[in-house]
Amino acid sequence: MDYMKLxxxxxxxxxxxxxxxxxxxxxxxxxxxxxxxxMQVPSVRIVSFDExxxxxxxxxxxxxxxxxxxxxxxxxxxxxxxxxxxxENLIQKITQDNNFSLSADENTxxxxxxxxxxxxxxxxxxxxxxLSDFTGVNMQPSVPYLSIDMAGAILTAGLLExxxxxxxxxxxxxxxxxxxxxxxxxxxxxxxEPKSLDKLFDALGINDHV
Amino acid sequence: MCKDKTVVKVGIADLKIVTPPDVIRTSGLGSxxxxxxxxxxxKVAGLAHVLLPDSKSTKQxxxxxxxxxxxxxxxxINELLVNGxxxxxxxxxxxxxxxxxxxxxxxxxxxxxxxxIEAVRNQLNEFHIPIVSSDVGGNVGRTIEFDPITCxxxxxxINQEEIYI
Numbered sequence: 001m002d003y004m005k006l007x008x009x010x011x012x013x014x015x016x017x018x019x020x021x022x023x024x025x026x027x028x029x030x031x032x033x034x035x036x037x038x039m040q041v042p043s044v045r046i047v048s049f050d051e052x053x054x055x056x057x058x059x060x061x062x063x064x065x066x067x068x069x070x071x072x073x074x075x076x077x078x079x080x081x082x083x084x085x086x087x088e089n090l091i092q093k094i095t096q097d098n099n100f101s102l103s104a105d106e107n108t109x110x111x112x113x114x115x116x117x118x119x120x121x122x123x124x125x126x127x128x129x130x131l132s133d134f135t136g137v138n139m140q141p142s143v144p145y146l147s148i149d150m151a152g153a154i155l156t157a158g159l160l161e162x163x164x165x166x167x168x169x170x171x172x173x174x175x176x177x178x179x180x181x182x183x184x185x186x187x188x189x190x191x192x193e194p195k196s197l198d199k200l201f202d203a204l205g206i207n208d209h210v
Numbered sequence: 211m212c213k214d215k216t217v218v219k220v221g222i223a224d225l226k227i228v229t230p231p232d233v234i235r236t237s238g239l240g241s242x243x244x245x246x247x248x249x250x251x252x253k254v255a256g257l258a259h260v261l262l263p264d265s266k267s268t269k270q271x272x273x274x275x276x277x278x279x280x281x282x283x284x285x286x287i288n289e290l291l292v293n294g295x296x297x298x299x300x301x302x303x304x305x306x307x308x309x310x311x312x313x314x315x316x317x318x319x320x321x322x323x324x325x326x327i328e329a330v331r332n333q334l335n336e337f338h339i340p341i342v343s344s345d346v347g348g349n350v351g352r353t354i355e356f357d358p359i360t361c362x363x364x365x366x367x368i369n370q371e372e373i374y375i
Protein backbone atom coordinates (compact mmCIF):
# COMPACT_ATOMS: atom_id res chain seq x y z
CA MET A 1 0.00 0.00 0.00
CA ASP A 2 1.31 3.40 -0.97
CA TYR A 3 1.01 5.81 1.93
CA MET A 4 0.42 8.73 -0.39
CA LYS A 5 -2.68 7.15 -1.88
CA LEU A 6 -4.68 6.89 1.32
CA UNK A 7 -8.16 8.33 1.03
CA UNK A 8 -9.44 10.82 3.56
CA UNK A 9 -11.80 8.16 4.84
CA UNK A 10 -8.88 5.83 5.46
CA UNK A 11 -6.99 8.58 7.27
CA UNK A 12 -10.06 9.18 9.40
CA UNK A 13 -10.15 5.53 10.34
CA UNK A 14 -6.49 5.62 11.36
CA UNK A 15 -7.22 8.67 13.48
CA UNK A 16 -10.07 6.81 15.11
CA UNK A 17 -7.76 3.90 15.82
CA UNK A 18 -5.42 6.29 17.63
CA UNK A 19 -8.37 7.74 19.48
CA UNK A 20 -9.64 4.45 20.78
CA UNK A 21 -6.22 3.17 21.72
CA UNK A 22 -5.08 6.28 23.52
CA UNK A 23 -8.45 6.78 25.20
CA UNK A 24 -8.11 3.40 26.80
CA UNK A 25 -4.48 4.05 27.66
CA UNK A 26 -5.33 7.37 29.28
CA UNK A 27 -7.92 5.67 31.47
CA UNK A 28 -5.48 3.10 32.77
CA UNK A 29 -2.80 5.70 33.35
CA UNK A 30 -5.29 7.83 35.21
CA UNK A 31 -6.14 4.91 37.50
CA UNK A 32 -2.48 4.14 38.01
CA UNK A 33 -1.37 7.55 39.19
CA UNK A 34 -4.74 8.71 40.47
CA UNK A 35 -4.85 11.87 38.38
CA UNK A 36 -7.06 13.08 35.64
CA UNK A 37 -5.52 12.45 32.24
CA UNK A 38 -6.57 14.32 29.14
CA MET A 39 -5.89 13.33 25.59
CA GLN A 40 -5.58 15.35 22.44
CA VAL A 41 -7.20 14.59 19.13
CA PRO A 42 -4.84 12.20 17.34
CA SER A 43 -3.08 13.25 14.21
CA VAL A 44 -2.11 10.98 11.36
CA ARG A 45 1.06 12.04 9.65
CA ILE A 46 2.93 10.68 6.71
CA VAL A 47 6.50 11.71 7.35
CA SER A 48 10.00 11.10 6.13
CA PHE A 49 12.27 9.58 8.77
CA ASP A 50 13.89 12.97 9.43
CA GLU A 51 10.49 14.59 9.88
CA UNK A 52 9.54 11.88 12.34
CA UNK A 53 12.43 12.91 14.60
CA UNK A 54 11.33 16.52 14.30
CA UNK A 55 7.89 15.61 15.68
CA UNK A 56 9.46 15.16 19.09
CA UNK A 57 12.15 17.81 19.01
CA UNK A 58 14.82 16.61 16.60
CA UNK A 59 17.14 13.59 16.39
CA UNK A 60 19.37 14.71 19.25
CA UNK A 61 16.58 15.29 21.74
CA UNK A 62 17.00 13.22 24.89
CA UNK A 63 13.90 11.08 25.37
CA UNK A 64 12.62 8.20 27.42
CA UNK A 65 10.97 5.73 25.11
CA UNK A 66 9.30 2.42 25.42
CA UNK A 67 9.11 0.40 22.28
CA UNK A 68 6.87 -2.55 21.50
CA UNK A 69 7.06 -4.61 18.35
CA UNK A 70 3.75 -6.03 17.29
CA UNK A 71 3.66 -9.30 15.49
CA UNK A 72 0.67 -10.95 13.93
CA UNK A 73 -1.51 -9.65 11.13
CA UNK A 74 -0.92 -6.00 11.86
CA UNK A 75 2.86 -5.87 12.20
CA UNK A 76 3.84 -2.47 13.52
CA UNK A 77 5.82 -0.65 16.14
CA UNK A 78 4.36 1.25 19.06
CA UNK A 79 6.31 3.86 20.98
CA UNK A 80 5.36 5.50 24.22
CA UNK A 81 7.54 8.58 24.45
CA UNK A 82 8.19 10.91 27.39
CA UNK A 83 10.69 13.65 28.00
CA UNK A 84 13.18 13.06 30.81
CA UNK A 85 11.35 15.54 33.01
CA UNK A 86 7.99 13.91 32.38
CA UNK A 87 9.33 10.46 33.10
CA GLU A 88 10.87 11.70 36.36
CA ASN A 89 7.56 13.29 37.26
CA LEU A 90 5.74 10.04 36.64
CA ILE A 91 8.22 7.97 38.61
CA GLN A 92 7.98 10.42 41.49
CA LYS A 93 4.19 9.98 41.47
CA ILE A 94 4.34 6.22 41.42
CA THR A 95 7.17 5.68 43.88
CA GLN A 96 6.26 8.70 46.03
CA ASP A 97 9.89 9.71 46.02
CA ASN A 98 10.07 13.38 45.13
CA ASN A 99 13.83 13.48 44.87
CA PHE A 100 14.13 10.91 42.17
CA SER A 101 16.16 11.99 39.18
CA LEU A 102 16.96 9.99 36.05
CA SER A 103 20.00 11.98 35.08
CA ALA A 104 21.60 11.89 38.54
CA ASP A 105 24.01 9.04 37.96
CA GLU A 106 24.36 5.74 36.18
CA ASN A 107 23.23 3.49 39.03
CA THR A 108 19.75 4.93 38.91
CA UNK A 109 17.17 3.47 41.16
CA UNK A 110 16.28 0.05 39.82
CA UNK A 111 12.84 0.13 41.34
CA UNK A 112 12.07 3.39 39.59
CA UNK A 113 13.13 2.08 36.21
CA UNK A 114 11.12 -1.04 36.79
CA UNK A 115 8.12 1.09 37.76
CA UNK A 116 8.46 3.06 34.56
CA UNK A 117 8.68 -0.11 32.53
CA UNK A 118 5.61 -1.49 34.22
CA UNK A 119 3.72 1.72 33.63
CA UNK A 120 4.65 1.60 29.96
CA UNK A 121 3.58 -2.01 29.82
CA UNK A 122 0.17 -1.35 31.34
CA UNK A 123 -0.52 1.81 29.38
CA UNK A 124 0.61 0.45 26.05
CA UNK A 125 -1.10 -2.85 26.77
CA UNK A 126 -4.41 -1.07 27.10
CA UNK A 127 -3.71 0.91 23.94
CA UNK A 128 -3.18 -2.32 22.04
CA UNK A 129 -6.03 -4.33 23.48
CA UNK A 130 -8.44 -1.54 22.57
CA LEU A 131 -7.01 -1.57 19.07
CA SER A 132 -7.26 -5.29 18.78
CA ASP A 133 -10.85 -5.34 20.07
CA PHE A 134 -11.87 -2.60 17.68
CA THR A 135 -10.33 -4.11 14.57
CA GLY A 136 -10.63 -7.78 15.43
CA VAL A 137 -7.07 -8.12 14.16
CA ASN A 138 -4.69 -10.41 15.98
CA MET A 139 -1.87 -8.43 17.61
CA GLN A 140 0.95 -9.92 19.62
CA PRO A 141 3.04 -7.32 21.38
CA SER A 142 6.63 -8.02 22.38
CA VAL A 143 7.96 -7.35 25.83
CA PRO A 144 8.63 -3.63 26.36
CA TYR A 145 12.04 -2.26 25.46
CA LEU A 146 13.01 0.79 27.46
CA SER A 147 15.68 3.20 26.41
CA ILE A 148 16.82 6.66 27.46
CA ASP A 149 18.81 8.18 24.66
CA MET A 150 18.71 10.41 21.59
CA ALA A 151 15.42 10.37 19.70
CA GLY A 152 17.10 9.56 16.39
CA ALA A 153 18.91 6.55 17.79
CA ILE A 154 15.81 5.15 19.47
CA LEU A 155 13.20 5.80 16.81
CA THR A 156 15.16 4.38 13.88
CA ALA A 157 15.32 1.04 15.71
CA GLY A 158 11.59 0.64 15.09
CA LEU A 159 11.76 1.80 11.49
CA LEU A 160 14.08 -0.83 10.08
CA GLU A 161 11.33 -3.05 8.73
CA UNK A 162 9.48 -0.10 7.23
CA UNK A 163 12.62 1.34 5.68
CA UNK A 164 13.05 -1.71 3.47
CA UNK A 165 9.84 -0.87 1.67
CA UNK A 166 9.44 2.87 2.01
CA UNK A 167 11.17 6.17 2.69
CA UNK A 168 8.17 7.36 4.66
CA UNK A 169 6.44 6.19 7.79
CA UNK A 170 2.85 6.70 8.75
CA UNK A 171 2.60 7.85 12.32
CA UNK A 172 -0.57 7.88 14.34
CA UNK A 173 0.37 10.36 17.04
CA UNK A 174 -1.72 10.85 20.18
CA UNK A 175 -0.65 12.87 23.18
CA UNK A 176 -1.96 12.43 26.67
CA UNK A 177 -1.36 14.85 29.51
CA UNK A 178 -2.34 15.31 33.10
CA UNK A 179 -3.85 18.52 34.51
CA UNK A 180 -2.55 21.93 33.57
CA UNK A 181 -0.07 22.52 36.36
CA UNK A 182 1.49 19.08 36.27
CA UNK A 183 3.64 18.47 33.31
CA UNK A 184 3.16 14.90 32.35
CA UNK A 185 2.70 14.63 28.68
CA UNK A 186 3.32 11.51 26.68
CA UNK A 187 3.22 10.62 23.02
CA UNK A 188 1.96 7.42 21.53
CA UNK A 189 3.36 6.67 18.12
CA UNK A 190 1.86 3.80 16.20
CA UNK A 191 3.83 3.05 13.07
CA UNK A 192 2.20 0.26 11.06
CA GLU A 193 4.19 -1.51 8.39
CA PRO A 194 2.75 -0.87 4.92
CA LYS A 195 1.33 -4.37 4.51
CA SER A 196 -0.43 -4.06 7.86
CA LEU A 197 -2.47 -1.13 6.64
CA ASP A 198 -4.26 -3.34 4.14
CA LYS A 199 -5.00 -5.82 6.91
CA LEU A 200 -6.40 -3.10 9.14
CA PHE A 201 -8.57 -1.61 6.41
CA ASP A 202 -9.76 -5.06 5.34
CA ALA A 203 -10.72 -5.88 8.89
CA LEU A 204 -12.75 -2.71 9.11
CA GLY A 205 -14.30 -3.21 5.70
CA ILE A 206 -13.06 -0.03 4.09
CA ASN A 207 -10.38 -1.24 1.72
CA ASP A 208 -10.85 0.39 -1.65
CA HIS A 209 -8.86 -2.25 -3.51
CA VAL A 210 -7.70 0.36 -5.98
CA MET B 211 38.01 35.69 1.97
CA CYS B 212 36.06 35.35 5.16
CA LYS B 213 33.13 33.04 5.07
CA ASP B 214 31.16 32.15 8.16
CA LYS B 215 31.41 28.61 9.35
CA THR B 216 28.19 26.68 8.93
CA VAL B 217 27.26 23.22 10.08
CA VAL B 218 26.09 21.08 7.18
CA LYS B 219 23.49 18.66 8.48
CA VAL B 220 23.10 15.18 7.09
CA GLY B 221 19.75 13.46 7.67
CA ILE B 222 18.88 9.79 7.86
CA ALA B 223 19.84 7.88 4.70
CA ASP B 224 21.44 11.05 3.41
CA LEU B 225 24.88 11.99 2.11
CA LYS B 226 26.69 15.32 1.76
CA ILE B 227 30.08 16.85 0.98
CA VAL B 228 31.78 19.65 2.89
CA THR B 229 34.75 21.97 2.41
CA PRO B 230 36.27 24.48 4.89
CA PRO B 231 35.32 26.48 6.80
CA ASP B 232 32.15 24.41 7.11
CA VAL B 233 31.85 21.32 9.23
CA ILE B 234 29.53 18.38 8.67
CA ARG B 235 27.28 16.75 11.23
CA THR B 236 24.73 14.00 11.65
CA SER B 237 22.66 13.57 14.80
CA GLY B 238 21.18 10.65 16.65
CA LEU B 239 23.00 7.69 15.14
CA GLY B 240 21.69 4.49 16.69
CA SER B 241 22.14 1.33 14.72
CA UNK B 242 22.91 3.55 11.74
CA UNK B 243 26.52 4.13 10.80
CA UNK B 244 28.04 7.52 10.03
CA UNK B 245 30.83 7.10 7.46
CA UNK B 246 33.22 9.99 6.95
CA UNK B 247 35.62 9.84 4.01
CA UNK B 248 38.11 12.66 3.51
CA UNK B 249 41.22 13.92 1.77
CA UNK B 250 43.25 15.67 4.46
CA UNK B 251 45.42 17.68 2.03
CA UNK B 252 42.68 18.85 -0.32
CA LYS B 253 40.45 19.53 2.69
CA VAL B 254 37.33 17.91 1.35
CA ALA B 255 35.17 15.51 3.31
CA GLY B 256 31.90 13.65 2.88
CA LEU B 257 29.54 12.04 5.34
CA ALA B 258 26.97 9.33 4.72
CA HIS B 259 24.32 8.31 7.27
CA VAL B 260 23.77 4.65 6.42
CA LEU B 261 20.59 3.01 7.68
CA LEU B 262 20.82 -0.56 6.43
CA PRO B 263 23.58 -2.92 5.30
CA ASP B 264 22.51 -4.41 2.01
CA SER B 265 20.51 -2.97 -0.89
CA LYS B 266 19.70 -6.47 -2.12
CA SER B 267 17.13 -6.71 0.65
CA THR B 268 15.16 -3.72 -0.58
CA LYS B 269 11.57 -4.19 -1.63
CA GLN B 270 11.44 -0.89 -3.48
CA UNK B 271 11.98 -0.51 -7.20
CA UNK B 272 13.42 2.96 -6.97
CA UNK B 273 15.24 2.93 -3.72
CA UNK B 274 17.26 5.68 -2.11
CA UNK B 275 20.86 4.61 -2.75
CA UNK B 276 22.11 6.62 0.21
CA UNK B 277 20.20 4.32 2.54
CA UNK B 278 22.34 1.20 2.13
CA UNK B 279 26.00 0.64 3.00
CA UNK B 280 26.81 -1.19 -0.22
CA UNK B 281 25.54 1.63 -2.44
CA UNK B 282 26.24 4.72 -0.31
CA UNK B 283 30.00 4.22 0.08
CA UNK B 284 30.70 4.17 -3.65
CA UNK B 285 28.51 7.24 -4.21
CA UNK B 286 30.34 9.02 -1.42
CA ILE B 287 33.71 8.23 -3.01
CA ASN B 288 32.54 9.46 -6.41
CA GLU B 289 31.24 12.68 -4.93
CA LEU B 290 34.57 13.28 -3.24
CA LEU B 291 36.47 12.72 -6.50
CA VAL B 292 34.17 15.18 -8.28
CA ASN B 293 34.85 17.73 -5.53
CA GLY B 294 38.64 17.56 -5.74
CA UNK B 295 39.43 14.61 -3.52
CA UNK B 296 42.17 12.26 -4.75
CA UNK B 297 41.47 8.56 -4.80
CA UNK B 298 44.78 7.45 -3.28
CA UNK B 299 44.58 9.98 -0.43
CA UNK B 300 41.12 9.07 0.83
CA UNK B 301 40.79 7.92 4.43
CA UNK B 302 37.77 7.01 6.52
CA UNK B 303 36.42 7.37 10.04
CA UNK B 304 33.34 5.57 11.37
CA UNK B 305 30.90 5.93 14.22
CA UNK B 306 27.57 4.39 15.17
CA UNK B 307 26.34 0.85 14.68
CA UNK B 308 24.98 0.50 18.19
CA UNK B 309 22.48 -2.08 19.36
CA UNK B 310 19.82 0.09 20.94
CA UNK B 311 17.49 -2.72 21.99
CA UNK B 312 18.08 -6.39 22.65
CA UNK B 313 15.30 -7.66 20.43
CA UNK B 314 14.48 -11.28 20.96
CA UNK B 315 12.63 -11.89 17.73
CA UNK B 316 14.19 -13.66 14.80
CA UNK B 317 13.73 -10.85 12.32
CA UNK B 318 16.33 -8.98 10.31
CA UNK B 319 16.58 -6.16 12.78
CA UNK B 320 18.69 -8.30 15.08
CA UNK B 321 22.27 -7.09 15.20
CA UNK B 322 21.53 -4.52 12.52
CA UNK B 323 24.18 -2.22 13.99
CA UNK B 324 26.90 -4.84 13.77
CA UNK B 325 25.82 -5.79 10.26
CA UNK B 326 25.92 -2.14 9.20
CA ILE B 327 29.49 -1.76 10.48
CA GLU B 328 30.56 -4.95 8.77
CA ALA B 329 29.00 -3.88 5.47
CA VAL B 330 30.67 -0.46 5.59
CA ARG B 331 34.06 -2.00 6.43
CA ASN B 332 33.73 -4.44 3.55
CA GLN B 333 32.98 -1.63 1.15
CA LEU B 334 35.92 0.47 2.35
CA ASN B 335 38.21 -2.55 2.02
CA GLU B 336 37.07 -3.10 -1.50
CA PHE B 337 37.99 0.48 -2.42
CA HIS B 338 41.27 0.21 -0.43
CA ILE B 339 40.36 3.08 1.85
CA PRO B 340 42.03 2.79 5.27
CA ILE B 341 39.92 3.28 8.39
CA VAL B 342 41.86 5.68 10.58
CA SER B 343 39.64 5.48 13.63
CA SER B 344 36.20 4.39 14.69
CA ASP B 345 33.84 4.51 17.64
CA VAL B 346 31.25 1.83 17.03
CA GLY B 347 28.98 -0.64 18.78
CA GLY B 348 27.67 -0.47 22.32
CA ASN B 349 24.10 0.52 23.07
CA VAL B 350 24.22 4.31 22.94
CA GLY B 351 23.17 6.94 20.45
CA ARG B 352 25.81 9.20 18.94
CA THR B 353 26.00 12.60 17.30
CA ILE B 354 29.08 13.14 15.18
CA GLU B 355 30.71 16.17 13.62
CA PHE B 356 33.68 16.26 11.28
CA ASP B 357 35.91 19.23 10.56
CA PRO B 358 37.75 18.94 7.22
CA ILE B 359 40.53 21.27 8.44
CA THR B 360 41.56 19.34 11.53
CA CYS B 361 40.22 16.00 10.22
CA UNK B 362 38.94 15.32 13.71
CA UNK B 363 35.66 13.53 14.25
CA UNK B 364 33.81 14.72 17.33
CA UNK B 365 31.57 12.08 18.91
CA UNK B 366 28.95 13.05 21.45
CA UNK B 367 26.98 10.59 23.57
CA ILE B 368 24.36 11.18 26.23
CA ASN B 369 25.86 11.64 29.71
CA GLN B 370 29.41 11.23 28.46
CA GLU B 371 32.29 13.52 27.62
CA GLU B 372 32.69 14.41 23.99
CA ILE B 373 35.56 12.58 22.39
CA TYR B 374 37.63 13.28 19.30
CA ILE B 375 38.74 10.38 17.19
